Amino acid sequence: MITGTSTDVGKTVVTAALAVTLVDRGVDVAVCKPAQTGVGPDGPGDLATVTALAGALPTHECVRFADPLAPETAARHAGTPQADRGTMGDQIAGFVAAHQMTLVEGSGGLLVRLAPEHTILDVAAALAADVLVVVDPALGALNHAELTVRAIRSAGLRPAGLVLGSWPGTPDLAMRCNREDLPRLTGVPVVGVLPAGAGGRSRAEFTETAPGWFDPGWIESLTPTTPMPSPQSVPAPPSVPAHQGVHP
Numbered sequence: 414m415i416t417g418t419s420t421d422v423g424k425t426v427v428t429a430a431l432a433v434t435l436v437d438r439g440v441d442v443a444v445c446k447p448a449q450t451g452v453g454p455d456g457p458g459d460l461a462t463v464t465a466l467a468g469a470l471p472t473h474e475c476v477r478f479a480d481p482l483a484p485e486t487a488a489r490h491a492g493t494p495q496a497d498r499g500t501m502g503d504q505i506a507g508f509v510a511a512h513q514m515t516l517v518e519g520s521g522g523l524l525v526r527l528a529p530e531h532t533i534l535d536v537a538a539a540l541a542a543d544v545l546v547v548v549d550p551a552l553g554a555l556n557h558a559e560l561t562v563r564a565i566r567s568a569g570l571r572p573a574g575l576v577l578g579s580w581p582g583t584p585d586l587a588m589r590c591n592r593e594d595l596p597r598l599t600g601v602p603v604v605g606v607l608p609a610g611a612g613g614r615s616r617a618e619f620t621e622t623a624p625g626w627f628d629p630g631w632i633e634s635l636t637p638t639t640p641m642p643s644p645q646s647v648p649a650p651p652s653v654p655a656h657q658g659v660h661p
């Protein structure tokens with residue numbers, strides 16, 4: 414699970430960068446976005462951004478709502494049914510089972526609701542997933558990061574690491590102090606730092622430079638040692654909406 418200290422902190426760009434890095438190491442990587450909001454029925458969502466930056470990948474989006482709101486709020490505002498927890502869970506589990514490693518990008522921060530009784534944290538818990546936290550390094554990061562890490566731990570899940578979503582060429586005093594204090598105060602290492610502007614790079618430049626943004630030892634620890642599952646050995650994922658597929 415790739416969550417963030419809030420929306421707009423760089424989860425999608427980090428997801429793309431991590432996908433590139435793992436593909437480089439021969440991992441069968443897939444990307445899932447349980448709920449996309451702020452994009453119309455046929456518009457390009459986060460998965461399109463990921464494949465534009467990282468290249469073609471197996472992807473799956475469960476639901477989407479046009480209003481740029483939390484999914485639960487967007488459904489209520491549109492007067493449409495809430496995302497069904499069971500259906501979403503089955504779709505995600507089936508997709509995860511079909512790939513060696515699936516990066517699941519949340520919406521906004523960890524406690525954002527997909528439905529009245531269903532949060533991004535619940536999705537991570539159902540998968541027993543480690544949770545990577547993308548952090549906006551600006552003033553305010555310490556509180557947001559520590560709240561997020563405490564919520565992860567309170568659910569019995571493991572924080573996989575912190576990633577600074579956009580690190581400027583001339584970080585201010587708060588950013589410089591945060592980069593030092595975040596690991597100390599959360600007990601979670603900073604395992605990646607994305608340079609400001611990363612999301613605006615060409616695919617060639619992005620795929621070339623992304624692996625260098627993560628701690629090599631952490632990437633090594635992520636890389637599965639088990640062989641890729643043979644196609645026959647995993648159940649076919651359940652039928653999925655039109656957004657499913659390998660985006661060009």
Ligand SMILES: Nc1ncnc2c1ncn2[C@@H]1O[C@H](COP(=O)(O)OP(=O)(O)OP(=O)(O)O)[C@@H](O)[C@H]1O
Pocket residue numbers: 417419420421422423424425426427459519520521522578579580607608609610611612613
């Ligand atoms: N390293 C970066 N440098 C500059 N801009 C960035 C960087 N990472 C992300 N951005 C930009 O910031 C905006 C938000 O990034 P992104 O879409 O990754 O956020 P998010 O956390 O995935 O948001 P959401 O909660 O909607 O999924 C985008 O316009 C993106 O291009």
Ligand SMILES: C[C@H](N)[C@H](N)CCCCCC(=O)O
Pocket residue numbers: 420421449450451480481482483484520521522525
């Ligand atoms: C629209 C935005 N880009 C995200 N997809 C959804 C962010 C929901 C944030 C809800 C909140 O924490 O207030």
Ligand SMILES: [Mg+2]
Pocket residue numbers: 424425426459518
């Ligand atoms: Mg995103």
